[in-house]
Amino acid sequence: xxxxxxxxxxxxxxxxxxxxxxxxxxxxxxxxxxxxxxxxxxxxxxxxxxxxxxxxxxxxxxxxxxxxxxxxxxxxxxxxxxxxxxxxxxxxxxxxxxxxxxxxxxxxxxxxxxxxxxxxxxxxxxxxxxxxxxxxxxxxxxxxxxxxxxxxxxxxxxxx
Numbered sequence: 001x002x003x004x005x006x007x008x009x010x011x012x013x014x015x016x017x018x019x020x021x022x023x024x025x026x027x028x029x030x031x032x033x034x035x036x037x038x039x040x041x042x043x044x045x046x047x048x049x050x051x052x053x054x055x056x057x058x059x060x061x062x063x064x065x066x067x068x069x070x071x072x073x074x075x076x077x078x079x080x081x082x083x084x085x086x087x088x089x090x091x092x093x094x095x096x097x098x099x100x101x102x103x104x105x106x107x108x109x110x111x112x113x114x115x116x117x118x119x120x121x122x123x124x125x126x127x128x129x130x131x132x133x134x135x136x137x138x139x140x141x142x143x144x145x146x147x148x149x150x151x152x153x154x155x156x157x158x159x160x
Contacts, residue, residue: 045070046156051147058111060137068095069136074154087122087147094118105129111137
């Protein structure tokens, strides 16, 4: 008889301890979905580089330097070849490079700003990492090497 009573009491004690443990643990943990938090929607800035009958479309990066460049638009520039790798043009003023990496290795099609000289550089061949080179965006498709001479750079109107 004593063993039955002891088992009942031990069962009751275990149940009581378990319920107290749950109460002390507090509310159940919240499980975050695998999708994670929704990122802030970014505004995509597209620009056209127009040279004669050719129009190239570029997408600007969401950086301080790229936003500063976009504030200069529209621009009429004269692009000339430099080192058989890029087309360069003087800008009317220097761009902000705050928060930009100290150096960048350009890919073909990159639209960049070379801070030491204050000019725009459009790469048609890849280039090693250069101190002061800041990526502004990338030109989509097209044969960028053919960009030369007078070029109009303007924002693409946002779709409504």
